[in-house]
Amino acid sequence: MTAAPTLDVERSLLAEGASAVIGVDEVGRGAIAGVVAVGACALLTVTDAPPERLRDSKLLSPARRAEVEPQVRAWAAAVAVGEAEPAEIDDLGIVAALGLAGRRALIALHEAGVPVADATVLLDGSHDWLTPALSLPPRIVTRVKGDRDCASVAGASVVAKQHRDALMAADHERWPVYGWAGNKGYGSAEHLAAVAAHGASPRHRVTWLRGPTLLDGLDS
Template sequence: MTVVEPTLEVEHALFAEGAPVVIGCDEVGRGAIAGVVAVGVCAIVPGGEAPPAGLRDSKLLSPAKREHLAPLVREWAAAVAVGEAEPGEVDAHGIVAALGLAARRGLIALHESGIDVGASTVLLDGSHDWLTPALRTPPSIRVRPKADRDCASVAAASVVAKVHRDALMVADAGLWPHFGWEGNKGYGSAAHLAAVAAHGPSPRHRVTWLRLPAATGGARDVTV
């Protein structure tokens, strides 16, 4: 399979249109049944250096490669942040609204680091703008399918968010060892679902995503 290398072609086109900053934005943990949903935001400015060698969408990288790249991304970008929404917020508001909450928190962190978020253009992976409803005065937002594959700023955001969230799940695995989060990172593997059926959900589970076991003792399933 040919691996597509992300470039700055789209970001440079946005700079040419007048954007002073481009913020790549991507989420991780959307389909998990436990843990936060995290949104990475990576701000770049015109005239910067080429992205780190080997940068890819986080899903195309090994854990070791992601760990290697994350600090390089932080050195390369003008600023990077990760926003989170808690499992209880996913339960209370739904996953799309929780994504918006997480992204807004990430953008606030960029603003606090000195990035003019209001003047920026946000490059959002996917085909649906779930970000605008979460912001009082949204900046310019561009959605692009496969932006995490094709656009370096978005790939960088995905790597930083993935490393951040994985570290949270490994830390939580020490508190709730039944669920194997150090391996499944909160996603609904067969072993994870069996552990929920045996021990019940933890405070870190998205309980609205769990179906109760059948009277026959069938394993729990997830709604995605």
């Protein structure tokens, strides 16, 4: 297994005076169906070690993620997942929809008692898509490979991935033809073929179904 994420960055941010560190990561950005989900994992201290098998969600098997996710919830001060619906992604675009989902996750943490306004948000990646969605944003620090290196961000990725996968499994029961239990809304060959054969569902991001491959199939 790859090296475990550490709390080095979180310790540094807390030492600088943050009242909490909130790791944030998104799941489902590149899917053509389903919500985009943003996970948030809040730490008030770093006295407890993270779950031993915690890794970026992309590095864990489904069985391992299911094992680790409740451990993350028990370890963190609080966790939350915000969503943006397919129609919101179509209306706003994916970057603004990410911000909307992230804002909803931070509101949920605030309602759980996390001092979000005085926290530092540790955001995976190099692009700060969260600040434009917030009227009074906390300090936001971007971190490339944060989901690999930082335990709070890895925790956010696991919680968000489990949450979104469960939503896609439930949607699969209603629209099984698209195979969402397996592809989780991403554009696999089978998924694209099902869209070409049956058209889009209410859970598809309609503006994303306009690439040359899909148009060729839909027009045939």
